[in-house]
Amino acid sequence: MYTTSTIAQTDRAACESEIEVLRRERLAYEQEILETDARRHEWQRQAADDLAVQYIMRTQALEAGARVDTLEDTGSSS
Template sequence: MMTALEMVNRRKDRAAVRAEIEVLRRERLAYEQGSIETRHALAMSKAHCRALEARVTVLETEVRRHEWQHQAADDLVVQHIMRTQALEAGVRVDTLENTGSSS
């Protein structure tokens, strides 16, 4: 037979084990909640990263379009300069011919 003291000690031991189990359960729940929050933050970060990558793609496309427009404008400028020079050369030839024929 167990003595009263042994019974009290066993009850205390059981209570201590139950208390430790409860502490471990709370720690596990806190860990699980932290894990859920971390996964959520990671998902949000990945979504933000994908949005930034898409924005970069759009901006790169715009840059290429602007570069193309800039090159097209440069080409037009060169064409106009060449036409102007051709017209000026034609005017000089006409002027020289008119000067030469009036003498």
């Protein structure tokens, strides 16, 4: 025969078990969000690095073109 105390203990154990399941689900969800954010930040960092390399290469190409133009101007005026 179940007593009120036994029923209360069973209910309490069931509630604690449910709370633990919800905590684990919440932690898994938060971990997923953090991992998604980390991937997004890495993608943004890589995109910024790629853009910086493009600008450096474009600047070097412009500088090289300017040197050629300068040499051509100097050579034609002699």
